[in-house]
Amino acid sequence: MDLQALQAALPEFERRGAKLVAISPQTPANSRKSVRQNSLSFPILSDPHNDVAAAFGLRFALPDYLVELYTSLKNDLPKFNDDPNWTLPMPARFVIAPDGTIAYAEVNPDYTRRPEPEEMFPALDVLVGVKA
DSSP: OHHHHHHHHHHHHHHTTOOOOEEESSOHHHHHHHHHHTTOSSOEEEOGGGHHHHHTTOEEEOOHHHHHHHHHTTOOHHHHHTOSSOEEEOOEEEEEOTTSOEEEEEEOSOTTOOOOGGGGHHHHHHHHHHHO
16 A cells, blocks of 8 residues: 555656655565556665665564464565565655755654655655755
8 A cells, every 4th residue: 555655646756856766675576566566657676685674774573473473364474575584674765865865764663654655745845946
């Protein structure tokens, strides 16, 4: 649902001159499948072993109760991500300016709580205003 919300907001991102990408620990093949299944017109980049997430301090190990839940639902996360570790990235959104500075960051350890895509627009508007 989150990817679909981002896709729906994509025209507004593009109107502001922004490029949208998602980053996921899933294998490139599974990322391509997600792009197809969700009819996305932005890429999902692969982060093997959550190394990028770890560099940003966003990787976490799933607690035992979630490993048991995933397993009971036949969600083989290690196979899906081609990583024997039961880790995931915290959901995060960043607006990165052309000079590499972070203009907006939203991270929530609760994966069920994600900001609406529109919450990034004010940061993008500031960047566009600076360029004009």
